[in-house]
Amino acid sequence: MAQHVLYRLLLAVPVLFGVLLLGFLLLQLVPGDPATVIAGPMAPPAVIEEIRRELGLDKPVIVQFFLYLVRVLQGDLGHSLISNTSVIEELAAAVGPTVELMVACLVWSVPLGIAMGTVAAVRQGGLLDRVIMAFSVAGVSMPIFFIGLLLMQYFGFVWQLLPFIGRGGPLWSIDGLRHIVLPAVSLGLIFIGPVARMTRTAVLEVLRADHVRTARAKGLREKTVVLKHALRNALIPVVTLVGLQAGYLLGGAVVTESIYSWPGVGRLAVGAILSSDFPLAQGAIMVLALAFIIINLIVDVLYAVLDPRVQRS
Amino acid sequence: MNATIEDVPQRRSAFRRLFRDGAALLALAVLAVIVAAALLAPWLAPHDPFATTRQPLLPPVWNEAGQWAFPFGTDGQGRDILSRLLYGSRLTLLMGLLSVAIGGGIGMVVGMLSAFYRRIDPFIMRVVDVLLSFPAILLGLAVAAIFGTGVTAIIIALAIATIPDVARVTRSAAVVVMGQDFMEAGRAIGLSDATLIRRYLALNCISSVFVFLTLRFGQVILIGAALSFLGLGAKPPSAELGMMAAQGRDFLFFAPHVATIPSLTIFLIVLCANMVGDALRDVLDPRLRR
Numbered sequence: 001m002a003q004h005v006l007y008r009l010l011l012a013v014p015v016l017f018g019v020l021l022l023g024f025l026l027l028q029l030v031p032g033d034p035a036t037v038i039a040g041p042m043a044p045p046a047v048i049e050e051i052r053r054e055l056g057l058d059k060p061v062i063v064q065f066f067l068y069l070v071r072v073l074q075g076d077l078g079h080s081l082i083s084n085t086s087v088i089e090e091l092a093a094a095v096g097p098t099v100e101l102m103v104a105c106l107v108w109s110v111p112l113g114i115a116m117g118t119v120a121a122v123r124q125g126g127l128l129d130r131v132i133m134a135f136s137v138a139g140v141s142m143p144i145f146f147i148g149l150l151l152m153q154y155f156g157f158v159w160q161l162l163p164f165i166g167r168g169g170p171l172w173s174i175d176g177l178r179h180i181v182l183p184a185v186s187l188g189l190i191f192i193g194p195v196a197r198m199t200r201t202a203v204l205e206v207l208r209a210d211h212v213r214t215a216r217a218k219g220l221r222e223k224t225v226v227l228k229h230a231l232r233n234a235l236i237p238v239v240t241l242v243g244l245q246a247g248y249l250l251g252g253a254v255v256t257e258s259i260y261s262w263p264g265v266g267r268l269a270v271g272a273i274l275s276s277d278f279p280l281a282q283g284a285i286m287v288l289a290l291a292f293i294i295i296n297l298i299v300d301v302l303y304a305v306l307d308p309r310v311q312r313s
Numbered sequence: 314m315n316a317t318i319e320d321v322p323q324r325r326s327a328f329r330r331l332f333r334d335g336a337a338l339l340a341l342a343v344l345a346v347i348v349a350a351a352l353l354a355p356w357l358a359p360h361d362p363f364a365t366t367r368q369p370l371l372p373p374v375w376n377e378a379g380q381w382a383f384p385f386g387t388d389g390q391g392r393d394i395l396s397r398l399l400y401g402s403r404l405t406l407l408m409g410l411l412s413v414a415i416g417g418g419i420g421m422v423v424g425m426l427s428a429f430y431r432r433i434d435p436f437i438m439r440v441v442d443v444l445l446s447f448p449a450i451l452l453g454l455a456v457a458a459i460f461g462t463g464v465t466a467i468i469i470a471l472a473i474a475t476i477p478d479v480a481r482v483t484r485s486a487a488v489v490v491m492g493q494d495f496m497e498a499g500r501a502i503g504l505s506d507a508t509l510i511r512r513y514l515a516l517n518c519i520s521s522v523f524v525f526l527t528l529r530f531g532q533v534i535l536i537g538a539a540l541s542f543l544g545l546g547a548k549p550p551s552a553e554l555g556m557m558a559a560q561g562r563d564f565l566f567f568a569p570h571v572a573t574i575p576s577l578t579i580f581l582i583v584l585c586a587n588m589v590g591d592a593l594r595d596v597l598d599p600r601l602r603r
Contacts, residue, residue, distance in 0.1 A: 015446040022447075022455055029459045136592070140585035143535055145542045145558060146576035149565055157566045190449070247448025254450055255539050259562075270543050273458045281458045290452055296446070 008300040012293055019289040024068050026052040026160060026282045028061075028166065034217075037278050038078055064198050077286075078279035080272075083236060090268065095287065097167055098264035101253060104171075104180050109188030110195055110242060117199025118231055124204060132274040139193025146254045148186040166261045183260045194248065198241040202234035209233075236307045243299025246292055254288075265291075337592030340585040347582055351402040359384075360393035362400045363550050367391060370568040388571050389564055398578060401552035404464065407580065408546075408553070412468045416475025417526045423476065424483025425514050428491055429506070438484070441477040449536045451475035451545070453580040457545040464553070467546045471533050479522060479528070486521040487514055524597050528590035531583040538579050554579045 027037065036043070037051040052058060056067045071077075077087035122131040156164030168179030206212060207230050215229045216222075254266030261267070269284035272275075350357060359382070369391040372379045379386060385394040399565045427437040447455075453470040460466050490513070492498065499509050541555030549556070554575040563570025 011442070014443050018443050026455060026459055056523070073471075084602065094409065136586055138580075141531060141535070141580055141587050143538055143542070143555070143558070143576055143579050145539065145555075146573075146580060147568075149558070149572050150578065153565055153569055195509065234369060247450065250448055251450030251536060251539065254454070257544055269454055270545070273454060273462070274544050278458065279452075285451060285454050287445065288454070292448060292451065293446060 002306025005301050006303045006312060008297060012297060016290075019286055019293070020069060020072060020291070021065075023072070023282045023286045024065055026285070027068075029276060038081075041092040041299075068095065077283040080280045081277045082275055087279050090197065090280060091101075091265065091283050091287050094263060094265045094268045094284075097262055098253060098257070098291075099185055100167075100171060100180065101256065101262060101264060104184035104186040105191060105249070107254075108184070109191040113192040114199045114231075114235070114238065117196040118193065118203050118226065118234075120200045121203035121207065121230075122226055126133045129200075132295055133200070135198045138191055140197075142190060144186065144190050145259055147189050148183075148256060151182050151186055152259065164260055167263055183256050183262050185257045186259070187249070188264065189254050191245070194245050195238070195242060199234065199238050202237045202241075205232055206230045206234045236303070239306060240299060240303050243296055243303075246295040246299070250288060250292055287309075320544045334430070336581075337588050340588035340592075344585040344589060347402060347578075348406060348583070349510055350399055351406050353401035354396075358396035358399045360391060360396045360550050364393075365391045366393075370571065372568065373574070376570075385574050386568075386570050388562050389560060389568075394557075394574055395573065397552040397557060398554075398575060401554045401557050401575060402578060402582070404552060405510050405534060405538060405541075405554040406582070408464060408468055408471075408537045409530055410473035410543050411477060412537070413526050415468070416540040417479050417522060417529075418474035419472070420476040420479025421483045421515070421518065421522050424480040425487050425518065427480065427484045427508055428487030429510055429514065431588050434484075437481050441480050443524070444473075444477040445481075447474070449533075450539070453536065453540045453545065457540070462545045462548070464547050464551075467537050467540050470540075471537055474536075475526075475529060475533065479525060483522055483523045483577045486518045490514055490517065493517075507563060520597050524594045527586065527593050531586035531590065534579065534586070535583050 008076075035057055039048045056064055060115060061066075075088050077091070079086055081088070116132050116136075120129040123129045124299050133195050152164045162181050163175075163179050164182050166179065168175035170176050171180065172259050174245045203226075207226075212225060217227045220229075250266075253264070254270065256262065257264040257267040258270055265284050265287050269281060269288060272284055274280035338399055345555060366387060368380075368387055371383050371387040371391075373379055373386040373394075374384050376386075383393050383395070383447075385398065388394055388397065423441075425436060427434045452474050453467060456466045456470040456473075457463075460469070496509065496513060499513055505514075537546065538553075538555030538558070541553050542559045544556075544559065547553035547556045549560070557575035558572045558579070561568075561570075561575065564571050
């Protein structure tokens with residue numbers, strides 16, 4: 001297993017390099033030279049000149065990239081053009097809320113999706129199966145902002161049940177919990193569909209396997225067969241497939257954060273791009289890419305832990 | 314050659330099976346109506362989609378205060394929502410179609426080259442793996458940050474995001490084709506690589522790629538609309554469904570129709586595209602099923 005994890009870690013290296021290159025290019029390709037961009041439109045020429053020297057912009061591109069790498073690895077991502085605070089500080093403040101939102105979404109949507117997928121598989125072809133699959137297709141086809149706006153309008157405004165702007169504080173406080181409900185429900189609603197669908201396919205496959213027939217032949221109750229013999233084995237592919245949907249979840253989170261003014265990395269990235277705050281945009285996009293890589297790594301490791309067969313590959 | 318000839322009767326029955334699937338057929342019909350309406354927008358639209366009137370936020374006709382002159386009501390600047398919807402669907406569909414076509418075309422070439430020239434295969438596949446590590450929404454953010462926001466930026470991002478997946482699908486289909494006798498035969502009679510790829514490989518891979526792209530189309534529209542909603546896509550005053558929904562957000566609590574109607578349209582387009590794609594996959598290419 002250690003070997004598998006190591007291989008995955010090695011595979012992450014070129015990806016990580018790609019992310020850093022993307023961040024570098026982001027500042028390079030922006031119209032105007034990076035020094036002017038970093039200094040801001042109002043900076044006097046002397047300041048721009050100093051930044052240029054500081055960043056090594058008078059040196060060849062390869063050297064510039066190397067200097068950039070060194071800066072990033074030291075945690076120096078520059079300063080926001082708008083607020084002038086350090087990018088790393090802004091990002092550090094935004095990572096927590098994004099993780100909160102994702103966890104709050106996964107905690108209810110993945111178990112529910114797995115339960116729905118299992119029920120659909122057991123009742124294959126029946127009414128319940130069709131209803132669940134219809135719900136799943138609808139969920140995959142729904143723009144996340146539509147769900148967000150609908151929930152906001154009814155639960156937030158018309159019925160005045162829950163707050164819908166910003167974060168209310170830490171999750172262990174009542175206010176914090178109340179504020180996260182609508183964003184977490186919106187994001188979860190688009191995630192149930194894919195999870196239910198994958199679980200259904202996986203469970204159907206396992207239900208056809210020999211060991212399930214043996215279990216039935218032994219006279220075990222259907223409930224035991226499904227839960228102990230089928231679902232357990234089906235969960236292994238489901239874990240991987242949930243991991244494959246990480247990009248989908250990330251995209252949903254960016255939109256959800258923007259709708260509910262949730263102070264996370266996604267909202268930070270969109271705001272920075274819209275206000276041409278390049279250093280901040282670069283940092284936020286790199287953090288999002290990093291999050292995606294980490295999620296995939298976790299899923300890979302989890303997969304190896306769940307499925308002993310992976311050890312050999 | 315044999316393989317293509319044998320394919321014909323099988324494919325015909327596949328289409329017959331598709332037409333027996335009532336839900337998919339309905340979805341196809343709805344999609345056709347929407348596409349036709351979008352294409353005919355200049356003739357169908359009752360008003361100029363950019364002309365403002367003195368009646369902002371007029372409710373749709375099913376509301377008591379609605380007027381038949383503006384069936385879906387007007388937006389915050391008094392523009393006819395139905396007309397904007399027709400033009401907006403045009404831009405949204407075009408955005409989806411272009412990104413899928415560009416990304417699909419490049420991805421297919423890359424996948425075929427990878428299967429045809431085994432020596433460059435490992436290299437191409439590693440690059441594809443790295444590209445796959447960037448979800449579409451991130452590419453969208455990055456491209457918008459570098460080249461500025463706009464429809465072109467979104468199409469570029471969505472096309473790039475489509476390339477690695479299509480390359481993979483094409484490659485796995487092409488590897489099977491490469492093992493067939495007719496490829497060997499074609500080479501034996503002295504056909505050039507280019508001819509082999511164009512005439513034999515491409516024709517035999519196209520159905521897998523087509524099915525995949527149909528399924529992809531809905532997702533691409535959804536991501537594109539989300540990026541537009543965030544303000545990274547189409548710019549006012551042009552009409553695009555995601556952007557229209559974003560503009561309606563300001564009036565959500567007293568004129569919800571401004572945001573709801575374009576959002577529902579996106580939902581309908583994507584839902585139909587997904588249903589047609591699912592049905593196509595089941596009859597044409599069950600291997601893609603996950």
